[in-house]
Amino acid sequence: MITMKGAAVSAKLKEQVEKGLETLTWVPKLTIIRVGENPDDISYEKGATKKLTSFGLEVESKVFPGDISDEAFKKEFAAINADASVDGILMLRPLPKQIKEQDIEKMIDPAKDLDGISPVNIAKVFSGDTSGFAPCTAEAVVCMLKMNDIALSGKRVAVVGRSMVVGRPLSMLLLHENATVTICHSRTASLPEVCREADILTACVGKAAMINHTYVKKDAVVIDVGINVDENGKLCGDVDFADLEGTASAATPVPGGVGGVTTAVLAQHLVRAARMKQEKNSNK
Amino acid sequence: MITMKGAAVSAKLKEQVEKGLETLTWVPKLTIIRVGENPDDISYEKGATKKLTSFGLEVESKVFPGDISDEAFKKEFAAINADASVDGILMLRPLPKQIKEQDIEKMIDPAKDLDGISPVNIAKVFSGDTSGFAPCTAEAVVCMLKMNDIALSGKRVAVVGRSMVVGRPLSMLLLHENATVTICHSRTASLPEVCREADILTACVGKAAMINHTYVKKDAVVIDVGINVDENGKLCGDVDFADLEGTASAATPVPGGVGGVTTAVLAQHLVRAARMKQEKNSNK
Numbered sequence: 001m002i003t004m005k006g007a008a009v010s011a012k013l014k015e016q017v018e019k020g021l022e023t024l025t026w027v028p029k030l031t032i033i034r035v036g037e038n039p040d041d042i043s044y045e046k047g048a049t050k051k052l053t054s055f056g057l058e059v060e061s062k063v064f065p066g067d068i069s070d071e072a073f074k075k076e077f078a079a080i081n082a083d084a085s086v087d088g089i090l091m092l093r094p095l096p097k098q099i100k101e102q103d104i105e106k107m108i109d110p111a112k113d114l115d116g117i118s119p120v121n122i123a124k125v126f127s128g129d130t131s132g133f134a135p136c137t138a139e140a141v142v143c144m145l146k147m148n149d150i151a152l153s154g155k156r157v158a159v160v161g162r163s164m165v166v167g168r169p170l171s172m173l174l175l176h177e178n179a180t181v182t183i184c185h186s187r188t189a190s191l192p193e194v195c196r197e198a199d200i201l202t203a204c205v206g207k208a209a210m211i212n213h214t215y216v217k218k219d220a221v222v223i224d225v226g227i228n229v230d231e232n233g234k235l236c237g238d239v240d241f242a243d244l245e246g247t248a249s250a251a252t253p254v255p256g257g258v259g260g261v262t263t264a265v266l267a268q269h270l271v272r273a274a275r276m277k278q279e280k281n282s283n284k
Numbered sequence: 285m286i287t288m289k290g291a292a293v294s295a296k297l298k299e300q301v302e303k304g305l306e307t308l309t310w311v312p313k314l315t316i317i318r319v320g321e322n323p324d325d326i327s328y329e330k331g332a333t334k335k336l337t338s339f340g341l342e343v344e345s346k347v348f349p350g351d352i353s354d355e356a357f358k359k360e361f362a363a364i365n366a367d368a369s370v371d372g373i374l375m376l377r378p379l380p381k382q383i384k385e386q387d388i389e390k391m392i393d394p395a396k397d398l399d400g401i402s403p404v405n406i407a408k409v410f411s412g413d414t415s416g417f418a419p420c421t422a423e424a425v426v427c428m429l430k431m432n433d434i435a436l437s438g439k440r441v442a443v444v445g446r447s448m449v450v451g452r453p454l455s456m457l458l459l460h461e462n463a464t465v466t467i468c469h470s471r472t473a474s475l476p477e478v479c480r481e482a483d484i485l486t487a488c489v490g491k492a493a494m495i496n497h498t499y500v501k502k503d504a505v506v507i508d509v510g511i512n513v514d515e516n517g518k519l520c521g522d523v524d525f526a527d528l529e530g531t532a533s534a535a536t537p538v539p540g541g542v543g544g545v546t547t548a549v550l551a552q553h554l555v556r557a558a559r560m561k562q563e564k565n566s567n568k
Binding site: 119120122123124125126127153154155156162164168171172175178180181182183184185187188189194197 | 409411439446448464465467469471473481
């Protein structure tokens with residue numbers, strides 16, 4: 001079984017980002033918005049900052065107290081959203097309950113919405129319009145497959161999980177690559193059987209090591225999008241990686257798989273946002 | 285094999301519409317916008333007008349010449365869109381090529397967009413937010429299944445066709461009903477085999493009588509969304525209905541199936557749009 005590492009894909013994306021930077025007259029800036037001190041958010045923020053900085057991009061964090069009011073947060077958000085020096089926004093979610101996240105999704109400038117949370121970008125992902133931004137994790141899965149030369153057209157793909165962050169947009173991105181996509185979820189009957197129909201299995205359920213070899217067709221490719229902590233406090237995916245040996249032809253590890261590609265895609269989105277802005281300004 | 289007729293479903297929707305009308309202080313009005321003299325458009329316009337009028341609703345048609353300029357059409361469209369006496373809009377598509385349809389999708393007031401073409405409504409369908417409007421045909425398929433007491437949760441459904449008018453939104457509506465959905469299309473390998481996995485098969489491909497018994501699992505339910513004209517100039521669906529006898533447990537005919545339900549759903553959407561407007565006005 002081939003271990004598909006994120007680092008190799010990330011390195012290719014870095015090359016693309018560097019080429020993109022050459023066409024820009026400034027260094028694009030990402031603003032990460034964090035509310036509260038959720039350790040998962042802080043960890044993602046650190047990882048993204050490190051990756052984007054290493055790609056030659058600028059990153060700033062705007063951190064707000066976990067008990068900030070809906071009104072106060074919206075005011076702060078509106079200022080960042082309108083700030084011409086901010087090329088892209090990554091808002092760590094979920095937000096605390098007092099803030100109406102749906103309102104923020106509507107507020108965010110689609111041209112700065114690097115993780116595809118605005119209705120405009122969601123509709124574009126759904127309709128196959130590539131001028132918008134798809135959620136980074138969903139796109140990272142497709143990058144992982146394509147950059148490992150895994151054919152998608154006409155292939156059967158099972159997407160296990162139907163979240164708006166991964167499962168649903170991923171299904172659409174794979175559909176646009178002409179895969180035959182089956183969207184599975186908690187209510188799917190005979191899940192292992194359904195998964196065994198797939199040439200490519202993508203797991204995004206959020207349950208530690210749930211997917212083992214009984215879910216995998218011989219020689220299928222398995223992409224693990226899960227980030228969980230197991231009983232021993234160790235980071236692990238949705239897939240029992242070791243158990244796939246002898247069944248899957250290739251699989252991604254956790255850590256070391258899709259996670260790092262996600263932030264590389266974020267970097268790519270930032271450069272694309274800046275390029276679109278530059279083009280728009282030059283047409284004025 | 286049970287023949288699932290549209291008329292019975294349409295009658296149930298009519299009851300719901302009549303109940304809805306009782307809560308309204310005015311008779312809601314649909315404006316149908318047609319550009320040019322496409323016979324398919326005229327036929328749909330006639331059917332919708334007849335159905336909505338028989339449901340006690342008001343319908344007006346605004347017809348523009350097929351060679352109207354993009355600028356002139358947008359001006360006309362903006363006026364209809366802003367007209368307070370118009371509760372819902374159905375724009376017959378596709379529009380002639382000189383008109384940028386994408387711009388109209390962005391322009392249309394989501395609250396009047398009864399056939400779900402605006403990004404706001406598309407994003408809602410994708411995310412499972414039922415406060416918006418799904419494309420009527422896609423919703424008609426779900427109505428047909430639910431009102432015939434066909435369970436969807438945990439069932440395998442194959443959606444053959446991935447258009448933005450039917451296949452893709454239908455996949456999402458079925459997913460929100462907890463079905464396990466496989467989206468098939470022209471690039472799907474071994475299509476009959478994939479379709480035979482399904483408890484429910486929905487055909488929306490636009491190829492006359494393409495789906496025969498070899499695509500259907502024993503006792504599966506088949507919904508035919510196709511409206512085609514066969515070699516003899518006769519209206520027919522995507523499914524070879526007669527050929528399913530002995531294989532499918534139930535199927536919808538064409539004509540007499542989903543088509544009439546689509547306009548009944550349109551009527552339901554119009555009443556819902558008017559109710560939302562009434563509530564909004566009373567909160568002012």
